[in-house]
Amino acid sequence: MGSEGLSRLRRLKLGARLRRLLRPRTLAVVVPGCMALVVLEMGARLAKSDLGDAVTLVFLVLMVFLVALRHELRPVPGLNTFGQRCRRLVNRLARWRLAHGVDLRESPPWPEGPPRAWGRALPPLILAGLAATALGLFRHDAVDATRGALTRISHLAWVLALAVVWAVYASGIAVFMTLILSSFLPSFTPKSQTGKEHAHERAAVTGGLFVIALMAAITWLPVWIAVVATLAPPLLWIAWNANRRGPSMEVLWRWNTGPVRSEDWRRLFGIVGLLIAFIVIAIGAWGSGAAMTKGFEVVLDTRTPITHLLALGFLWSAAAAQVLAFAHLAVRWGQGRRNDPSRHRPVSVWVSRTDPHRREILELARLSGLREADVDDTDAVRMRSGSAQGVVIREGWVEVPLGADPQDVRDVVGRRDRRQRRRRAVRQIRRIFKVVKSMGRGQGHLMGFVPHRWFIDGVFLEGPGEAEEGAEPAVQVGPLSVLLSPAVRAYLHRVFHDLAVDVLFVDLSLSWPQLQSALAVLFETHDIFGGRREVLPADFAGLHGVNVVIHEEGFFSDALLIRARALFLLPENGGGDVLPDSQPAASKILPHVGSFV
Structure with a gap:
């Protein structure tokens, strides 16, 4: 089509628009509307301040409201087209989204x-x-x-x-x-x-x-x-x-x-x-x-x-x-x-002030890279002088003979420290689990546990289908900095980090003995392999009534990004190896902002 044909087509379109505009039904709306705008403009020019401008704005809003009522009774020409363009603009702006996590x-x-x-x-x-x-x-x-x-x-x-x-x-x-x-x-x-x-x-x-x-x-x-x-x-x-x-x-x-x-x-x-x-x-x-x-x-x-x-x-x-x-x-x-649980903390030891060789034992501890506790702290390893030929653990005390090898002292004290932290971790996790269970949530409700990250200071709970409208909201229990001692969080950081477990989800229909057995498998796997390999579902084979699922992909959506390796502890009759239809609310893993962190 040549330029002459295009100009003729434009003239035809313009003529069609003019004919639609000059139709009596259109003029019955356009002419009164233009007259109202002219009257409103003349009245607005009398305003001396934005107090008068506010009155003009009220009349303008009323005018728009009347046009909307008229459009509901009988469509106003051109208003549908204007609405479609506004919706397209809003949809285009809505595509500008920032997903974060x-x-x-x-x-x-x-x-x-x-x-x-x-x-x-x-x-x-x-x-x-x-x-x-x-x-x-x-x-x-x-x-x-x-x-x-x-x-x-x-x-x-x-x-x-x-x-x-x-x-x-x-x-x-x-x-x-x-x-x-x-x-x-x-x-x-x-x-x-x-x-x-x-x-x-x-x-x-x-x-x-x-x-x-x-x-x-x-x-x-x-x-x-x-x-x-x-x-x-x-x-x-x-x-x-x-x-x-x-x-x-x-x-x-x-x-x-x-x-x-x-x-x-x-x-x-x-x-x-x-x-x-x-x-x-x-x-x-x-x-x-x-x-x-x-x-x-x-x-x-x-x-x-x-x-x-x-x-x-x-x-x-x-x-x-x-x-x-x-x-x-x-x-x-x-x-x-x-x-921060990832921060290195030297093992602390405590020696009774009544020990006759207290000064020599503390000097040996210093040579072994250990730190003296100021008081009889529950996180500290208790040491005392002993008459044995080697460094031994007896009745909860590390007995150290004078002249012992610092390397032997460090190894035995480290073993005792890990044992103490593990027992304390089990006791404190049991207390948290008891509080969560007391909230009356059962099968299908998950407890999310991230004890090894400083910016997650609570245990979060969510029920099945929580993301759906009308579902009960997730609950946070905390703070973890109070519920877990710093030494326990540092130990759990080492275990979770070495075994590549970023989030632990526990179905609340499980009993404490079942959760305790799963934790024992985690700790034993860490003792055997350390950081040489990740924990696998096969490591939990033989646990009665517990189905273990590991989710490797994280949680990614249009608005939320969480990269995590999640370990799920589910009841054995809870659907086999299939994850729940509603993934846990990963937004509860995020720190508060504005609250911010």
Whole structure:
């Protein structure tokens, strides 16, 4: 078809559209609608501030509501096409998704790096934030100037733009205030009803006092303090972790349908904090105006008081959320560094002060690479002088003759230490299992146990089909840092790491003797093979009533990425070698964020 044919086709399409527009049924809708818009534009021009703009917005919303009612009774021409285009745009935006999770396996390592889209977005966001801050500092009437420029063209266009800005400010305040108030809730809900009520009362009082302090800051302090408080935490976090070694956690991410990559949690949270800070500054500093330096008293002197108030609330709530989030991260960093089960801890020994050869035994322990316990710690190996020719274990004590070989002392004390930690681990796991069983959950409910990771501080439970609508939510019991001693967690880290078990799932219909037998197989396999091979289902052959399944693939979905080698302990009549239809809620493995970690 030549150019002449194409132009003729365009003319025919244009003529068809004009004929549809000039039909009486279409004119009956278009003409009154245009007249209403003209009247609304004329009335909007009488508004002297955004208080009047808010009234115009209310009438505009009512007009849209009336058109929607008219469309339900009799379809409005062109409205279906407009709706289809909006749905296509929403669906296109919905395809921009970031799947994330944690890498519990860590071997082989994933390619590292943050999402490239974040790197491309950071420079323009920095420029936008600096420009918005400069407008607030040097052009105190930035919002009023924008209002004046747009209203010369169309006041309705300004009202629509203002509605978008207000929606962004209001939704941001709601999100940030929710994060602020939820940060005062306890991580683990007490079991008793009285404990729950007291915990929520304390959280409500603390959160209320914090909100009052935030309102006082909005009233009395200039906005540049909020800008600094929004930007400083991620910068300090990045500087603090630049050359420091801390507890490790690899975060997995996948942008849309791209490849899976990983990033260290400290670097990733620093980048996310910077992105949030510059987005907040770019959006909020523009609306703060002269309050950037002069404070709240100038807000009522402007033609846009509502916009200024929302901008102030947006900036201050974002600053408070940033400070609380990174303070929580710093606390978790310190707790993880102190309680990390993977951290090497020398075996501690204790010698009674009444032992006649206490000094010689402690010197021998030091030469053997052992550490003296300050008190009679339950995690310490008890030593005493003995008359035997070799180092022996008798009645729970390691008897050491004077002049013993340090290597023999280290081997025997290490064997005794492993035995003590194993017995203590069994007792503490039994206590946890008893608490979980007391919650009344039976077959099909799984207890997820990850004792060897610092960032997972609870035992999580989930029932069959929990992901479905209406199913009971997963429950967390913890914290593990209280339920398990540091020495036990360090021992379990060695066992789970050497046997390549990242998550242990236990069906709650199993009895404690069955779970104890499975744990005994784990410990014995570790004693025999150490880290030379992974634990296999064949190692559990002969366990009565227990079906062992190992899930090698991890948990990957459109929104969640968990790489883990999971060991399932299921009842023998629970479906053979087939995993439950509903895989465990891997999201419960993830640390809390905003809570964050």
